[in-house]
Amino acid sequence: MKGHVLRPLYVVLALVALTFAARAFVVPPDFGAHEKGYMYGWYRKGNEAEWKAFKVKHQTRSYCEGCHTEEYSLIMKSPHGIINCENCHGPARDHPEAPLKLGIDKSRALCLRCHGYLPYKSTGREMIKGISPEEHNPDVECVSCHSPHNPLGGLS
Amino acid sequence: MISRREFLRLGLAASAGIGLSAFAARAYSGKGRTPRWVFLVDTYKCVGCGLCVRACKLENEIPYEVNATRTWVERYVVKKDGVVVADAPLGARDGFTRNDPQGIIVPDADIAKAFFVPKLCNQCTNPPCVQVCPVGATYQSPDGVVLVDRTWCIGCGYCIMACPYGMRFFHPLYKTAEKCNFCYHRLSAGMKPACVDACPFGARLIGDMKDENDPVANIIRTERVTVLKEEFGTKPNVYYLNYDSVIR
The missing domain is CATH 1.20.5 (Single alpha-helices involved in coiled-coils or other helix-helix interfaces)
Known part of the structure; x- marks a missing residue:
């Protein structure tokens, strides 16, 4: 066969070889079909460990209990015991190392998430005592009268 | 012999x-x-406080001020004339504090029924989002959770279009596909997803379908539960108690 016919073929073959060579470097060795097969399990295995190493921020109330025993036992006796500490105090992360102190969300908006009255009879919202935010002391923080850790303990 | x-x-x-x-x-x-993680949502218990959405955004580093979230809560208000008003402002990040679905004040007397529906990734057994990924950046982990490899995602958005539940979005910072992964890092550490821990009312529960003694899996096995958009054949692993046909 003539050279001018074969020459482009060599170029194509070289390109294919180059692609495979580049692929060997670029694609990590743990990339391929894994447990779930080709359709759902075609991925880089190392990514699983990367997600597992993602930082946990919310440590849950059992993490708080050890040091803040008094507050913990107080709130656990009240109906607010179902609310996790971090919902109001923010994620603990590595407290007490980092952050040293946690902020407290004392806003009316936080309380209104549950205690803003909604006439939705087929939900648990109906069981919660609700207020009309515009009528019930609109300019005062809830915590200046109500204790979030002991909501049934009377007004202050 | x-x-x-x-x-x-x-x-x-x-x-x-x-x-x-x-x-x-x-x-x-x-x-x-390996477990098979399943999720159970009780729409009756949900009060629409949105603490789950808040916890999810903080836990999973989804920029708080951006209107993008891995999980959200929808409100459905069915009026006596049959009209359904549904909304989820900011994904219910700040909860529902007023009776104003879509900004419309609905008089108490006009409401036939109203309820909240938490939504999150269904971690489908047949995930359409994974099938369409052209580069293998999203996949089903051995325990059934669908994950996104941020270093591998090219941001084509096919998976976002493929999800019948509108679950996926682009991460505002990484510009890669983002989705709920049942807080994979927490599950791996023996904890529960952030939304499950944040819910004061037990409206969100996590279980292991492969565990015969798992209380949540047993509710799914023995009670009347529903999955969303069953007709798509995705085989979702998020089950709903107290479902209603107006839920979309």
Whole structure:
């Protein structure tokens, strides 16, 4: 066969070889079909460990209990015991190392998430005592009268 | 030459041995087995506080001020004239504090029924989002959770279009596909997803379908539960109690 016919073929073959060579470097060795097969399990295995190493921020109330025993036992006796500490105090992360102190969300908006009255009879919202935010002391923080850790303990 | 008696004795012993070792292997693999995570949502218990959405955004580093979230809560208000008003402002990040679905004040007397529906990734057994990924950046992990490889995602958005539940979005910072992964890092650490821990009312529960004694899995097995958009054949793993046909 003539050279001018074969020459482009060599170029194509070289390109294919180059692609495979580049692929060997670029694609990590743990990339391929894994447990779930080709359709759902075609991925880089190392990514699983990367997600597992993602930082946990919310440590849950059992993490708080050890040091803040008094507050913990107080709130656990009240109906607010179902609310996790971090919902109001923010994620603990590595407290007490980092952050040293946690902020407290004392806003009316936080309380209104549950205690803003909604006439939705087929939900648990109906069981919660609700207020009309515009009528019930609109300019005062809830915590200046109500204790979030002991909501049934009377007004202050 | 082996006698008949000897042959039968040996044969019986061998088959007993094989059976026993198979049983032992099964019992052993039961210890270190991979779970199959399932989620149960009780829409009756949900009060629309949105604390789950807040916890999710903080836990999973989804920029708080951006209107993008891995999980959200929808409100459905069905009026007595049959009109359904549904909304989820900011994904219910700040909860529902006023009776103003879509900004419309609905008089108490006009409401036939109203409720909240938490939504999150269904971690489908047949995830359409994974099928369409052209680069293998999203996948089903061995325990059934669909994950996104941020270093591998090219941001084409096919998966966002493919999800029948509108679950996926682009991460505002990484510009890669983003989705709920049942807080994979927390599950791996033996914890529950952030939304489950944040819910004061037990409206969100996580379970392991492969565990015969798992209380949540047992509710799914024995109670009347629904999955969303069953007709898509995705086989979702998020189950709903107290479902209603107006839910989309």
